[in-house]
Amino acid sequence: MGETLGQSIGMVIGGIVGGYFGGFQGAMIGMSIGGQLGLWIDPPDAPKPPPMGDLGQNSFVKSTPVPIAFGQVKIYGGVIWVGEIEAEMHNEGSRKNPEYSPRMNIDYAVAHCEGPIFAYLKYWINEKEVKEMKDEGLKFNFTYYYGLENDIVDPTMNSYQSGQAVPAIKLKWTAYTKIWLKVEDQILSQLPSISTEIKAFNIETDEEDANPIRCVYNFLTDKRWGVGLDVDIFNGDPDTVGSPWKIAADYCDENVQIIDWDDSLINEPRFRYSNYFDSRSMAFDVITDIMMTCRGIIRLKQGKLEPVIENADEVPEAYFADRTADQFVAGGSSTVSRLYADFSAYPDIFWFGDEGDIIISGTTYRFIVKDQTSTYIDLFDDLPVSPNVSDPFEIVKDNIKEGSFKFKYTGDIDVSNRFRVEYIQRAVKDENDDWENEYIWNVVEKDVERYYSTIDQYGVAPETKLKTVRLAGIKRKSQAMRMVQFYADFAEYNRNWCEFTTGMQGYYHAIGDIIGISHAQTGWNKKWFRIIGMEEAENDEINIQCFEYNPTVYTDTIGKVTAAQNNVVPTQYEAPGIVERFYAVQDSIYDRIYIFFKRPDDSSYFIGARIYVSINGGDWSYQKTIGYVTSSVKLDAAIDNSQTTIGYDNSTLYGSFSASGSFYIEDELITYAGISGDPDYEFTGCGRGGSPVAHTIDKYCMLKDDYTEWIGFGPENIGQQWEIKAVSITAFNLTADFSTSPSKVITLS
Numbered sequence: 023m024g025e026t027l028g029q030s031i032g033m034v035i036g037g038i039v040g041g042y043f044g045g046f047q048g049a050m051i052g053m054s055i056g057g058q059l060g061l062w063i064d065p066p067d068a069p070k071p072p073p074m075g076d077l078g079q080n081s082f083v084k085s086t087p088v089p090i091a092f093g094q095v096k097i098y099g100g101v102i103w104v105g106e107i108e109a110e111m112h113n114e115g116s117r118k119n120p121e122y123s124p125r126m127n128i129d130y131a132v133a134h135c136e137g138p139i140f141a142y143l144k145y146w147i148n149e150k151e152v153k154e155m156k157d158e159g160l161k162f163n164f165t166y167y168y169g170l171e172n173d174i175v176d177p178t179m180n181s182y183q184s185g186q187a188v189p190a191i192k193l194k195w196t197a198y199t200k201i202w203l204k205v206e207d208q209i210l211s212q213l214p215s216i217s218t219e220i221k222a223f224n225i226e227t228d229e230e231d232a233n234p235i236r237c238v239y240n241f242l243t244d245k246r247w248g249v250g251l252d253v254d255i256f257n258g259d260p261d262t263v264g265s266p267w268k269i270a271a272d273y274c275d276e277n278v279q280i281i282d283w284d285d286s287l288i289n290e291p292r293f294r295y296s297n298y299f300d301s302r303s304m305a306f307d308v309i310t311d312i313m314m315t316c317r318g319i320i321r322l323k324q325g326k327l328e329p330v331i332e333n334a335d336e337v338p339e340a341y342f343a344d345r346t347a348d349q350f351v352a353g354g355s356s357t358v359s360r361l362y363a364d365f366s367a368y369p370d371i372f373w374f375g376d377e378g379d380i381i382i383s384g385t386t387y388r389f390i391v392k393d394q395t396s397t398y399i400d401l402f403d404d405l406p407v408s409p410n411v412s413d414p415f416e417i418v419k420d421n422i423k424e425g426s427f428k429f430k431y432t433g434d435i436d437v438s439n440r441f442r443v444e445y446i447q448r449a450v451k452d453e454n455d456d457w458e459n460e461y462i463w464n465v466v467e468k469d470v471e472r473y474y475s476t477i478d479q480y481g482v483a484p485e486t487k488l489k490t491v492r493l494a495g496i497k498r499k500s501q502a503m504r505m506v507q508f509y510a511d512f513a514e515y516n517r518n519w520c521e522f523t524t525g526m527q528g529y530y531h532a533i534g535d536i537i538g539i540s541h542a543q544t545g546w547n548k549k550w551f552r553i554i555g556m557e558e559a560e561n562d563e564i565n566i567q568c569f570e571y572n573p574t575v576y577t578d579t580i581g582k583v584t585a586a587q588n589n590v591v592p593t594q595y596e597a598p599g600i601v602e603r604f605y606a607v608q609d610s611i612y613d614r615i616y617i618f619f620k621r622p623d624d625s626s627y628f629i630g631a632r633i634y635v636s637i638n639g640g641d642w643s644y645q646k647t648i649g650y651v652t653s654s655v656k657l658d659a660a661i662d663n664s665q666t667t668i669g670y671d672n673s674t675l676y677g678s679f680s681a682s683g684s685f686y687i688e689d690e691l692i693t694y695a696g697i698s699g700d701p702d703y704e705f706t707g708c709g710r711g712g713s714p715v716a717h718t719i720d721k722y723c724m725l726k727d728d729y730t731e732w733i734g735f736g737p738e739n740i741g742q743q744w745e746i747k748a749v750s751i752t753a754f755n756l757t758a759d760f761s762t763s764p765s766k767v768i769t770l771s
Contacts, residue, residue, distance in 0.1 A: 091222035093232035093296025105129035137169010140221035161204035169197035231294030257326035266328035297495035323532035330534035343540040352409035426523035511575040528564030598625035604764035653677030
């Protein structure tokens with residue numbers, strides 16, 4: 023599959039940071055880092071989540087990257103040393119009546135990550151907590167090292183290697199654990215896997231996760247394990263008051279009020295990050311992974327690297343328009359270089375730096391504004407004349423190149439109406455309702471209100487368009503809930519995109535800036551946008567791409583959203599269930615066969631059903647793929663051929679029915695004039711047509727409307743027996759089991 027529009031935009035935004043993490047000095051910085059702006063516009067579906075056992079296991083690779091870890095994480099690592107392994111059969115009986123049992127003594131060491139780290143909190147052996155292993159015939163001892171520069175060589179390792187060809191080396195800057203195991207009553211076929219919960223980089227001793235801005239800054243500047251960039255190219259740092267880095271770091275630290283799991287109101291830091299990287303990765307990917315969790319990008323502005331976190335308090339830095347003309351009346355003591363008028367309706371930067379036209383008494387003069395207040399504008403150059411007091415004059419703003427403006431509005435049909443955030447939840451409850459420190463995949467979901475308003479307005483639910491974003495660096499359900507709320511609000515209220523070409527003024531801007539745009543073609547008047555892409559054009563011009571900025575979508579105080587069950591993450595590699603309530607009926611007037619079905623339950627990536635036809639028992643032939651699902655409801659009782667009030671079982675309602683319309687029950691098309699709701703649940707004023715028949719209680723009313731899908735047939739097919747089959751299909755081209763998918767036999771008449 024190719025990139026979506028949003029992903030393409032994201033890459034335009036992102037530029038590239040070349041080089042791998044781990045000290046590469048020649049990293050090449052693009053205009054900004056972080057494709058997440060594009061992901062917010064059109065988040066891609068997540069890849070298949072790894073089973074927890076695949077999140078990391080100790081390996082024996084001789085040359086492998088040392089992981090780097092941020093915040094508080096569960097981490098594995100690689101076996102870096104194996105000492106003496108003693109295996110024996112121990113006689114627990116007597117010489118005369120021996121009872122042998124195996125025993126083993128093992129020494130080995132596992133390197134977890136780059137150091138120094140702050141603390142070891144907990145160990146697991148073969149995915150079981152150490153305290154659970156005491157009853158499994160294991161005795162053990164852990165000697166852990168924080169990865170300090172002056173860490174000593176572990177005595178056991180030093181003693182063992184002293185008699186070997188290769189002496190023990192001092193493992194400075196490496197957080198590792200030396201393990202001694204005594205195994206009774208069994209012989210191990212492989213070393214047990216060791217994992218540990220640690221406090222790693224950029225974390226305070228009293229916190230559980232790290233500040234994402236500090237993680238990125240350290241990653242970019244550290245010359246031992248990071249990119250190693252010179253600090254001179256940064257616009258400040260996270261501790262310099264007033265710098266963009268300090269502002270962004272403080273914004274992440276600010277407390278926001280959220281609803282806790284027990285419905286209480288609590289305060290917590292806005293954005294936190296915990297994750298580790300244990301394979302060769304692009305610096306671009308590492309930075310994007312971090313910045314995704316805090317709505318941020320890293321950009322190059324006026325030659326300096328700085329972060330931008332999207333928030334509700336941003337303001338435009340400039341305004342652009344297409345020969346927008348505004349009328350004013352001269353006031354005060356206007357001169358050839360200063361024009362007085364009432365400019366209070368315009369931001370102080372509306373004309374600042376602009377080149378435009380001033381029309382005085384019908385004559386046009388070119389100008390550039392060097393200063394602007396609510397009462398006057400100052401010009402760089404003198405005009406030949408100035409307006410008299412109380413005389414009208416006109417200012418024309420035209421810093422959008424003529425013919426370069428393009429725009430697009432994304433309609434409901436192209437916007438997702440359900441959003442899912444996948445994260446690794448740290449705290450879960452055990453069977454005793456106690457909190458335990460575990461790390462499992464979890465998800466939260468959010469439906470936008472448009473999903474329900476569409477049902478109310480049109481009487482039918484729209485097709486569910488689910489978008490999934492994986493944020494493995496988030497460990498708090500509350501932060502994941504705030505992010506999924508943001509994605510849903512962004513999709514609902516940010517719909518406009520535009521691009522245009524401007525002159526030298528464009529060089530003063532960078533990706534992430536907020537600008538105002540006025541344009542006659544769209545009717546926009548100082549409408550706010552965020553710059554998401556820039557490209558140098560000919561003649562010292564700049565092409566700017568923008569996406570709508572709406573400050574109301576940036577809220578960090580949230581209510582509850584739908585939370586899925588623990589560790590139940592949908593995967594695109596699972597086949598869908600079969601369609602339900604499938605039916606096909608012939609319309610002889612229009613030579614059509616109408617297709618009805620209900621989507622299968624619990625099939626997140628379902629997009630429709632492939633329709634196949636077998637004629638007179640022959641081979642199956644594919645006809646088309648149908649995505650439209652049918653509203654339906656089951657009868658609440660059998661009906662005869664004369665009833666004009668038809669009751670239905672509301673508990674079986676799927677979708678919704680309009681106030682009047684028509685539906686099929688088996689092959690009979692029935693019209694209805696109204697619906698009675700609770701407590702009657704009836705279709706009223708039903709027209710039964712020329713050949714009404716009786717129907718049993720197990721039959722369904724299948725809505726027939728203008729959107730009902732069909733397949734056609736011709737006069738040559740009359741008399742043939744057609745078997746029609748509907749086979750579910752997902753967005754990833756996986757289908758339900760063909761043999762068990764439902765079918766309907768029709769003899770065309």
